[in-house]
Amino acid sequence: MAEPARRLEPAGTAAEPLVRVENLVKHFGAGLLTSVKAVDGVSFEIREGETLGLVGESGCGKSTLGRLITQLIPATSGTVSFGDVELTKLRGEKLRQQRRQLQMIFQDPYGSLDPRMTVGDIIAEPLDNYGIVRGRARATRIQELLRVVGLNPYFNNRYPHEFSGGQRQRIGIARALALNPRLIVCDEAISALDVSIQAQVINLLEDLQREFELTYLFIAHDLSVVRHISDRVMVMYLGKIVEIADSAEIYESPKHPYTKALLSAIPVPDPKIQRNRRLVELSGEIPSPINPPSGCRFHTRCPIARVPGICADTEPPLEMKAPDHVAACHFSDEVALVTAPAE
Amino acid sequence: MATPILSVRDLHTQFFTDDGVVQAVDGVSFDLFPGETLGIVGESGCGKSMTALSIMRLVPEPGRITTGEVRFRGEDLLKKSPEEMREIRGRDIAMIFQDPQSSLNPVLQTGYQVEEAMLVHDKVPKEKAAERTIALLKQVRIPAAERRVKDFPHQLSGGMRQRAMIAMGLSNTPALLIADEPTTALDVTVQAQILELLEDLNREIDTSIVMITHNLGVVAGLCTRVIVMYAGRIVEEGPVERIFDNPQHPYTWALLRSIPRIDASRHERLRSIEGLPPDLIRPPRGCRFHPRCPFRVERCFTDDPVLEDVGPEQRAACWVTMKRAYEEMGARELVDVSPGSASGVHSAAKDG
Ligand SMILES: Nc1ncnc2c1ncn2[C@@H]1O[C@H](COP(=O)(O)OP(=O)(O)OP(=O)(O)O)[C@@H](O)[C@H]1O
Ligand SMILES: Nc1ncnc2c1ncn2[C@@H]1O[C@H](COP(=O)(O)OP(=O)(O)OP(=O)(O)O)[C@@H](O)[C@H]1O
Ligand code: SF4
Ligand SMILES: [Mg+2]
Ligand SMILES: [Mg+2]
Numbered sequence: 135m136a137e138p139a140r141r142l143e144p145a146g147t148a149a150e151p152l153v154r155v156e157n158l159v160k161h162f163g164a165g166l167l168t169s170v171k172a173v174d175g176v177s178f179e180i181r182e183g184e185t186l187g188l189v190g191e192s193g194c195g196k197s198t199l200g201r202l203i204t205q206l207i208p209a210t211s212g213t214v215s216f217g218d219v220e221l222t223k224l225r226g227e228k229l230r231q232q233r234r235q236l237q238m239i240f241q242d243p244y245g246s247l248d249p250r251m252t253v254g255d256i257i258a259e260p261l262d263n264y265g266i267v268r269g270r271a272r273a274t275r276i277q278e279l280l281r282v283v284g285l286n287p288y289f290n291n292r293y294p295h296e297f298s299g300g301q302r303q304r305i306g307i308a309r310a311l312a313l314n315p316r317l318i319v320c321d322e323a324i325s326a327l328d329v330s331i332q333a334q335v336i337n338l339l340e341d342l343q344r345e346f347e348l349t350y351l352f353i354a355h356d357l358s359v360v361r362h363i364s365d366r367v368m369v370m371y372l373g374k375i376v377e378i379a380d381s382a383e384i385y386e387s388p389k390h391p392y393t394k395a396l397l398s399a400i401p402v403p404d405p406k407i408q409r410n411r412r413l414v415e416l417s418g419e420i421p422s423p424i425n426p427p428s429g430c431r432f433h434t435r436c437p438i439a440r441v442p443g444i445c446a447d448t449e450p451p452l453e454m455k456a457p458d459h460v461a462a463c464h465f466s467d468e469v470a471l472v473t474a475p476a477e
Numbered sequence: 478m479a480t481p482i483l484s485v486r487d488l489h490t491q492f493f494t495d496d497g498v499v500q501a502v503d504g505v506s507f508d509l510f511p512g513e514t515l516g517i518v519g520e521s522g523c524g525k526s527m528t529a530l531s532i533m534r535l536v537p538e539p540g541r542i543t544t545g546e547v548r549f550r551g552e553d554l555l556k557k558s559p560e561e562m563r564e565i566r567g568r569d570i571a572m573i574f575q576d577p578q579s580s581l582n583p584v585l586q587t588g589y590q591v592e593e594a595m596l597v598h599d600k601v602p603k604e605k606a607a608e609r610t611i612a613l614l615k616q617v618r619i620p621a622a623e624r625r626v627k628d629f630p631h632q633l634s635g636g637m638r639q640r641a642m643i644a645m646g647l648s649n650t651p652a653l654l655i656a657d658e659p660t661t662a663l664d665v666t667v668q669a670q671i672l673e674l675l676e677d678l679n680r681e682i683d684t685s686i687v688m689i690t691h692n693l694g695v696v697a698g699l700c701t702r703v704i705v706m707y708a709g710r711i712v713e714e715g716p717v718e719r720i721f722d723n724p725q726h727p728y729t730w731a732l733l734r735s736i737p738r739i740d741a742s743r744h745e746r747l748r749s750i751e752g753l754p755p756d757l758i759r760p761p762r763g764c765r766f767h768p769r770c771p772f773r774v775e776r777c778f779t780d781d782p783v784l785e786d787v788g789p790e791q792r793a794a795c796w797v798t799m800k801r802a803y804e805e806m807g808a809r810e811l812v813d814v815s816p817g818s819a820s821g822v823h824s825a826a827k828d829g
Contacts, residue, residue, distance in 0.1 A: 162632070164624070170632075191664050192636025193620070241635045241662065244576045284753060295537065296494070299575045299658065300521025300691075322635065325661040326575075328521050328691045330735040331754075333747035340746075355664045356692075358739045362747065385739075399665040401694025403736050405717045408698040416666055422621035 151179035152317060152349050153203060158212035160198050164424055171423045172198040174373035175212070177452075180317070185343065185350040187364030187381065189357065189396065191420065194370045196353045197241055200319040203351065204236045205229060216317070234264060237310040239323040241353075243302035247294040253280075253305055254290030260313045279308040284334055299326040307335065311342070319351045324359065336363055357400050361385055366458075369393045372431045373423055375452055379459035387470065389461035391436050392416075394472050430464065438468050480551070481508035482685050483532070483653060488545035490524075490531045497758040501527040501540065503709035509653070514679055514686040516696040516717065518732070519706030522754055525689045526575055528706070529655045532687075533572050534562050535579075549653070568598040571651035573642050575658045575689075580642050581630045587641050588614070588626020595648040613644040616674060618667055635662040643671060647678065654678070655687045660695060672699055693736055697721060705729045708755045708765040711784065715791030725793040725800065727770050731814050751815040764796065771811060771818040772802040 156177045161169040173195045180186050201207045213222045240246035254276045277287035283304040303326045324332045367384045369377040377390040388394045402408045418435040427434045433445040452462040486506050492499035502524045547554040574580050592606045614622035617640040639662045660668045678684045703720045705713040713726040724730045731750045752769035767777040776796050784792040802808040806819040
């Protein structure tokens with residue numbers, strides 16, 4: 135009977151970890167003897183009831199990490215625990231029952247919806263899989279979910295191709311909500327929406343979080359949105375975590391030069407400012423996860439790197455730099471001095 | 478005055494479904510001048526992609542362009558034969574699709590697909606194509622491009638797929654580039670580099686660009702003129718500074734104030750536009766925005782407003798416009814943007 139008898143204590147849950155990830159690795163084979171080191175040894179926790187934002191360069195391993203946590207792909211090594219259950223050990227029916235609590239909203243609203251199914255069936259698919267509701271109650275639930283994400287309830291008999299990009303994205307959100315999961319990985323879940331509907335969906339996600347004590351891992355490129363929705367923010371670079379901190383703190387005083395560069399590149403919705411802005415360009419080519427740089431993986435593009443020297447030789451550990459603020463940089467004290475080239 | 482490279486007139490694109498006719502594009506007209514960068518923004522589902530696909534003559538079934546004109550360099554594309562369109566597509570007009578499946582075949586290697594896109598129009602000699610493909614993938618910042626050309630699309634990250642599509646769009650240095658949400662999957666640093674690439678293209682070889690995006694920061698940085706769409710129609714257009722500083726259509730105004738501010742506090746609720754997006758089979762009578770407009774007056778329920786001059790080179794389709802909303806309806810103090818919420822002249826007008 136490996137089925138967990140104990141549930142997480144509801145009291146004082148704010149700081150309890152819901153998900154614990156340890157030394158998680160995912161390598162994809164890429165030809166003979168080489169591999170893409172998509173996620174390369176990450177450890178962190180997601181606290182119950184929080185929203186953990188996840189940002190980082192395109193291709194750094196965010197979606198792969200989301201898929202590993204929701205058990206959609208097997209890990210190369212390392213563990214993922216959910217409450218006190220080690221998911222990476224489970225197989226078959228036991229894993230299936232746990233997976234119900236973990237849902238993912240996929241990045242690509244086009245590829246992730248089965249084109250032969252009606253929208254109603256897509257949304258109800260998780261419900262059907264677990265045999266939860268039938269008949270009239272099923273139809274009511276579908277309509278309720280459609281309304282919740284701001285789609286017309288009578289759209290349920292239409293097919294995905296009849297919808298625009300943003301409308302499809304909302305279908306994916308409705309599907310993820312169907313089972314009342316405890317953790318939702320939102321992978322670029324609102325990137326195809328206009329700002330008003332984005333705001334509506336974010337408000338909705340926050341309401342649902344309060345009501346059902348949901349926990350989110352929120353992957354996004356829009357840093358203003360991430361800042362708004364996240365309690366804490368985690369930054370990845372080339373398969374590694376480089377920084378985790380409280381969201382206000384990380385925006386005000388980043389302790390890793392990559393985070394700093396990322397923040398400085400946020401486009402400003404004001405033509406007078408945006409036109410004349412000089413961006414801190416990260417110099418150098420984006421390195422490849424097939425053959426990541428030695429030492430600190432960021433050293434080939436870092437404005438404060440000591441090369442040759444410690445940055446090229448020794449991998450910096452992810453360590454405490456301030457209360458509840460970890461970063462992996464040998465010279466995190468100097469990050470505050472990094473500035474954009476003169477305006 | 479220069480002649481436009483693209484001139485769209487009274488374009489109507491409809492979908493004939495079992496439930497009725499979806500009026501996806503409903504009388505859209507605009508001009509694009511050589512070297513110009515035009516932004517198209519608007520609510521999700523308002524017809525931006527269908528406008529773009531109509532220009533390319535790629536509207537999917539059961540959709541059809543019912544009336545209108547799409548003049549490219551003076552010739553109406555809607556009158557071209559399918560063969561002529563195939564020639565023009567990719568060579569003179571390229572599109573970066575919002576849907577990766579329209580341009581990336583899942584069972585073919587990515588590099589091969591970019592090469593093919595180039596070779597169809599023999600603008601590039603065959604022996605140069607492989608080399609140019611790698612150069613293009615490097616330009617869009619795909620690391621280890623020499624190896625990546627062999628990857629199948631599912632082996633790339635979301636943002637890499639998007640960049641491969643951008644590379645394909647740029648491969649024949651088109652005179653007109655239509656980019657439909659080209660940067661949604663890119664982090665801000667790569668996005669900035671891609672936008673710079675588009676700017677260079679625009680500056681150096683005078684490519685005209687139509688940029689469809691929800692990212693108003695991207696519009697602010699790249700575009701000179703902006704079109705705002707709502708429910709299949711253009712509701713406002715003008716120079717980018719005017720649209721951001723002085724929007725005149727209540728939809729534009731409400732959209733802009735929904736942008737989350739980077740300095741907003743964590744627990745502040747985001748502003749959005751109340752109400753459901755309109756049903757395009759049975760669009761609202763009068764102004765299509767009236768069921769959700771805070772500033773509506775009686776006339777809005779019955780009469781359809783047309784685009785009229787509201788400022789230098791700026792036009793909006795609204796009976797009230799924000800000038801009056803500011804002066805008479807306290808728009809500046811309005812916190813809640815629910816239907817008819819402004820202390821308007823006739824805000825007593827009953828709901829629907
Ligand atoms: N199925 C796969 N086979 C081989 N390589 C893969 C596979 N899936 C992902 N990768 C590789 O793993 C790396 C990380 O990809 P991932 O999709 O996790 O990035 P990401 O951070 O989500 O990027 P983006 O922001 O562009 O979506 C990339 O180099 C990608 O090419
Ligand atoms: N095959 C179809 N059948 C019926 N209606 C369709 C079909 N394809 C699109 N539509 C409708 O046409 C309208 C316009 O769609 P379009 O894709 O142009 O929107 P969009 O402005 O690009 O939105 P987004 O920002 O979400 O991509 C939408 O309301 C959509 O529901
Ligand atoms: S460890 Fe060195 S290379 Fe890495 S981020 Fe810090 S300063 Fe830069
Ligand atoms: Mg991804
Ligand atoms: Mg679209």
